[in-house]
Amino acid sequence: xxxxxxxxxxxxxxxxxxxxxxxxxxxxxxxxxxxxxxxxxxxxxxxxxxxxxxxxxxxxxxxxxxxxxxxxxxxxxxxxxxxxxxxxxxxxxxxxxxxxxxxxxxxxxxxxx
Numbered sequence: 001x002x003x004x005x006x007x008x009x010x011x012x013x014x015x016x017x018x019x020x021x022x023x024x025x026x027x028x029x030x031x032x033x034x035x036x037x038x039x040x041x042x043x044x045x046x047x048x049x050x051x052x053x054x055x056x057x058x059x060x061x062x063x064x065x066x067x068x069x070x071x072x073x074x075x076x077x078x079x080x081x082x083x084x085x086x087x088x089x090x091x092x093x094x095x096x097x098x099x100x101x102x103x104x105x106x107x108x109x110x111x112x113x
Contacts, residue, residue, distance in 0.1 A: 018104050026097045033089050037082045044070065044078035 015023070048056060053067030061069045 045075035
């Protein structure tokens with residue numbers, strides 16, 4: 001029995017250079033969004049909750065020091081907001097990418113995907 005499994009898996013289709021460029025732009029934008037949001041989360045969670053807690057404790061929210069509030073609830077609230085921002089931003093980015101691919105398909109007749 002032969003170990004040649006090339007007939008089991010379809011060969012991947014070659015992408016046109018325009019589609020490759022579009023995918024590269026999409027992933028570059030996605031990584032930029034993720035990196036930005038992760039930095040914001042790190043600043044909110046680690047910075048405000050731990051590193052800057054003493055300075056933030058001079059202010060109060062609902063009777064509690066802000067440093068304590070960030071350590072207990074603020075970082076979680078920021079995380080939830082960042083997840084929402086990521087979802088909205090990626091929906092926009094996906095729509096933009098799909099429109100770009102559709103535009104390539106309309107201009108060239110057929111895009112090799």
